Amino acid sequence: MSILNRLLSFLAVACLATLLNGCGSVQHKIELGQGYAPKSGTTVQVGTVTNQSGQKFEVDAEKMLSEALVDKLSKEHLLASGGSGPQLLINSKIVEYEPGNAFKRWLLPGWGSTILSVQSDLKESGNLVGSIDARRTVSIGGGYSIGAWRTIFGDLATDIVDDLKSKIGNK
Numbered sequence: 001m002s003i004l005n006r007l008l009s010f011l012a013v014a015c016l017a018t019l020l021n022g023c024g025s026v027q028h029k030i031e032l033g034q035g036y037a038p039k040s041g042t043t044v045q046v047g048t049v050t051n052q053s054g055q056k057f058e059v060d061a062e063k064m065l066s067e068a069l070v071d072k073l074s075k076e077h078l079l080a081s082g083g084s085g086p087q088l089l090i091n092s093k094i095v096e097y098e099p100g101n102a103f104k105r106w107l108l109p110g111w112g113s114t115i116l117s118v119q120s121d122l123k124e125s126g127n128l129v130g131s132i133d134a135r136r137t138v139s140i141g142g143g144y145s146i147g148a149w150r151t152i153f154g155d156l157a158t159d160i161v162d163d164l165k166s167k168i169g170n171k
């Protein structure tokens with residue numbers, strides 16, 4: 001096999017791998033009020049999740065995000081369970097959600113993107129102490145990205161919980 005054939009084979013495999021995998025962007029940041037730091041042992045209660053996008057969805061996006069947050073917080077041992085320790089309340093707003101389409105992403109990257117953007121407020125004892133902005137997109141991909149309309153909620157919840165964990169530092 002000549003060097004040119006090997007190079008072409010490698011490029012073909014690389015292109016195929018790219019098409020089979022979902023690619024997109026991830027952005028998330030947490031901002032806490034000046035001088036505020038969560039106390040050691042702080043847990044998080046999931047409050048309301050509302051749809052502020054101005055759109056109606058075929059799926060219950062609010063419930064999907066709420067359940068994903070509860071699941072991820074629980075796995076990290078950060079979910080408030082009614083105990084008496086310090087607690088944060090997280091209220092979230094879905095500001096953008098597009099379910100997307102894996103076939104369209106496969107045909108033309110960027111077309112049919114799945115998008116989820118959330119803004120969350122953090123409250124302690126009723127006072128606003130911080131916020132988290134998180135956004136995820138799946139804009140490229142074929143087979144791997146099928147179902148991204150659903151999995152994006154868990155992925156974005158992981159981003160939010162990772163941000164919380166970085167500030168709370170519980171284990």
